[in-house]
Amino acid sequence: MERRLFVVQRLTAMILAPLVIIHLGLILVAVRDGLTAAEILARTQGSVFWAIFYGLFVLVVAIHAPIGVRKVLKEWTELEDSTINSFCWMLALLLLVLGFRAVAAVV
Amino acid sequence: MKAIQNSEQLLSVRIWRGKKDGRFVTYQVPVRDNQTVLDVVTEVQRLHEPGLSYRFACRVGVCGSCAMMVNGKPRWTCRTHVNKVIDEDVLTIEPLRNLPHIKDLVCDMAPFIDTWQKAGAPFSSTQTRSQPPAKVDPESPTRRAADASLQCINCGVCYSACDVVNWNRDYLGPAALNRAWTLVNDVRHSKRQQTFDMAFSEGGCGSCHSHGNCTRHCPIELSPSESIAGLKRLAFTGLPKEL
Numbered sequence: 001m002e003r004r005l006f007v008v009q010r011l012t013a014m015i016l017a018p019l020v021i022i023h024l025g026l027i028l029v030a031v032r033d034g035l036t037a038a039e040i041l042a043r044t045q046g047s048v049f050w051a052i053f054y055g056l057f058v059l060v061v062a063i064h065a066p067i068g069v070r071k072v073l074k075e076w077t078e079l080e081d082s083t084i085n086s087f088c089w090m091l092a093l094l095l096l097v098l099g100f101r102a103v104a105a106v107v
Numbered sequence: 108m109k110a111i112q113n114s115e116q117l118l119s120v121r122i123w124r125g126k127k128d129g130r131f132v133t134y135q136v137p138v139r140d141n142q143t144v145l146d147v148v149t150e151v152q153r154l155h156e157p158g159l160s161y162r163f164a165c166r167v168g169v170c171g172s173c174a175m176m177v178n179g180k181p182r183w184t185c186r187t188h189v190n191k192v193i194d195e196d197v198l199t200i201e202p203l204r205n206l207p208h209i210k211d212l213v214c215d216m217a218p219f220i221d222t223w224q225k226a227g228a229p230f231s232s233t234q235t236r237s238q239p240p241a242k243v244d245p246e247s248p249t250r251r252a253a254d255a256s257l258q259c260i261n262c263g264v265c266y267s268a269c270d271v272v273n274w275n276r277d278y279l280g281p282a283a284l285n286r287a288w289t290l291v292n293d294v295r296h297s298k299r300q301q302t303f304d305m306a307f308s309e310g311g312c313g314s315c316h317s318h319g320n321c322t323r324h325c326p327i328e329l330s331p332s333e334s335i336a337g338l339k340r341l342a343f344t345g346l347p348k349e350l
Binding site: 005010071075 | 309311313339
C-alpha cells in the first residue's frame, strides 16, 4: 500500500510539473491586458484543449495532494490512521468536485 | 576549534550523569597528545568518577560500541581526537540521542536492533549447507550495489543523527534500510521480495526526508542516503533481475 501510494504520488508529480508551468505561464499571458470574466470565457469556452488540460490537472491534483497530506498528517499528528485516511478520501473528493465544477463552468 | 599542544593544559569535560532527569558534571582532565574522546571518558572514570557508565570494547573503530554525542554530534569516541572537535576548550559528552537512556553515557540499543528485524534484515540463503557456494560475479551491478553499502557495523551513529527518527520512532532509520538495500541486491538471499516489501512498509524508506544526516555522520563514510534512494527507485522498477 505505502509503496503504491509512493509511486502514484511521484508519477502524478511528473505529470503536474509541466501542467503547473503551462498554467503559470498562462496566467502571466492572460493578465497582460487586464483580466475579465468575458476574456477568460472567450478563450476557454468550446475549447477541447483547455477542457482536457484542466480536466487532467484537476484529476492529477486530486490524487497527488491527498497522498502528500496523508503523509504530513501521519508525521505531525497523533490521529488514527483510519481517521487520516477518511479525511484524505474526503479531500480527494472535494478537490475533484470543486475542480471539475470550475472546469465545467468555463468550457 | 583550537589545536591543543600544551600538556600542562587542562581540558573541561562536561559529561552527562544520571538518567533523563540527570545533569552535566564538569571534570578537569589533562590534555595529552593524540588524545581521543574515549581516552578522556576512560580517564574520568578511572580517576574521578568510578561510577561513570559508558560502553566500549575494541578502542580502534571496529566494534562500534563507543558511539556517543560529542559536542552535539554522534561519533565513535575511540576514533575522534579531542583537538578535532573541541569547542572553546570545552568537550560535551552525552549518550546517543534517539535511543532510550539507561544511565550516564549508556543507552539501550534494543529499539535500534529491532528496526533491523522490521526491515527484513536476517539473511536467508537460497541454498542449503550441502550445496556448493553460490557463484556471484563481483562486477555485476547488484553485487556492486550491495558491496558499496556492506561494511556497516551497527554502531547506531546514523540512527542517532537522523532527524526523522527523532520525530518519528516508527521510522526504521538509515542503518536498517541500508541493510535492506544490501539484501535486495544479494542474489543469494532467498527473501529479497519480502525484505523489499518490509523496507517499504509503514515507517520504511518512504518516510525518509533525504536530509542526509546519516551519510554525513557515518564514521566509515557509507551512504545510507544512496541506499534509501536505491530502494525508492526500485518502487518503480521492481527488484533487479537475477543474474
